[in-house]
Amino acid sequence: MFDQIKTIIYLKRSTLEIHKLNNSGKTLMKAEVPWNKDDLESILKDIPNTFKVKEIRLLLDTSICYAMILPLKEITVPKRKEVRSMVSGIVPEKLENEWWDYKILITKDEKKILFFAPVVEIYKQFINAIQKTNLILEGTYPLEFLPKTDNDFAAFAKISLNGKDEDTLGLIPPKAQGGIDFAEENKEDKPLVEGRKESKSKVPQLLGLLGILILLLIAVILQKSSNSKKMLSPTSELKEVVSEPTAVPTVEIVPLDSFSVLIMNSTKTTGLANRAKEALLAEGFTNIETDNATEAAQFSSVAMKTGISQSVYKDIIRALNSDFEFESDLVELSTENQYDVVVTLGERKEVAQ
Incomplete structure (x- = not known):
């Protein structure tokens, strides 16, 4: 799938996951730990010794980055400065030259721009911390734009982060391991003239x-x-001088502990519901109950009430997908149900296959 072992840090607002994959996409090692700005440096410093790696890739959760798809109507392909002008009134943060990226996608049916930028406060903490370690950050990518597969981390490992600006999506720190000045002025707006000395x-x-x-x-x-x-x-x-405020998208923070979850075991194998419960507890869910289903199901499924964020569904699939084969479609749960989410477990993945 890719030419060498890849290690991916999946950064969320309060936790981070570390996944070490072999070249076929199989997970060799993984860990999940809570983090804050005070202990992030020590966590990153432990990775080279624990995981025996030097290079990492950073995958940003939807809660800590802005990701959007912009329709492209013009015949000419916009340059970086023009793309920044298109989103400057939407993204509620100043777009520094190096801290956002985009990709132009042109097909027979449509033309569009994929744009993403990290939440600066959180991304700054990560970059400042990694500069004090022996790790090399290969690049940063948003979870939102990964190909739809069963394994987000294997999909990210296959993505090329090098190429022309408009053809490749991926944030690469320009001064990796060399010190990043977050206060530096935008270089496009203020070009530097080299070799000219100040007049005496x-x-x-x-x-x-x-x-x-x-x-x-x-x-x-x-x-x-x-x-x-x-x-x-x-x-x-x-x-x-004061114009009407422009509506901007807010970063969605979904507290998983606010949802009630029922896990139903529809198989003859005992212990599956408790195993799934442990996985969801590690993901951040806390209000979980288990029971046996009255009917058997070959594949697993997730049912949620209308109005619950799709990110909750993605968190459940990511936590359980390695053990269970899920139906592709999300099932709508009745508003009269006492639970917000119902997970029905079918045969284990290796049995179903």
């Missing part, structure tokens, strides 16, 4: 400053004379 003469600067002071003095005199004739209303002044 201060005379032009002093003359310019004197000219500014003279203009300010004239402006103050004119303002005082006009104040006696007209008072500008603060309200009318604001109406001229």
Whole structure:
């Protein structure tokens, strides 16, 4: 599937998963730990010794990045600066040059742009921490744009992160292992001129400053004379310069412990419901009950009430997919059901196959 062992860190808002895969996509080692800004550095420093790796890939959960698909109507392919202008009024954070990415997709039926940017505060914490370790960050990718497969981590491991900007999606730190200045100005807006030294003469600067002071003095005199004739209303002044706020997408944070879950074992194999319960507890669900189903099912399924985020369904599938073969479609659960989510377990994956 890919040419070498890959190690992937799946970063969520309060936990991170570490998956080490062989070149066929099979998980060799994995771990999940809670993290915060104080202990993130120590967690990352343990990875080289524990997992025997140096290079990692970072997969961002939907709760800590902005990901969107933009329709492309123009005939010409937009450049990076033009894409940033398209999303600047939507993403509620300043888009620094290196901290977002996009990809142009053109098919017979449609043209579109895949765009993503991490939540800067969280991504900054990760980058600052990894710079203090021996790890090398190969690239960053959003979970939202992974191909739909049974194994998100194997899918990410196969993705190429190198290529032309508009053809490849993947965030690669430009100064990996070299110190990143998050306060640095946007380079597209402020180009640097190399090789030009600052003039030693201060005379032009002093003359310019004197000219500014003279203009300010004239402006103050004119303002005082006009104040006696007209008072500008603060309200009318604001109406001229303040536009209507633009609605922006918010980062969705879904507390898994707020949902009641019932796990139904429809097989003759004992202990499957408890095994699935342990996996969901590790994922973050807490309100879980188990029972036996009245009818047997060959494949497993998930039923949820309308209105619950699709990310909850993805979390359940990711936690249980290695042991159970799930139906492809999500089942709608009756609003009268006492549970928010019902998971029905069919035959184990190896038996079903």
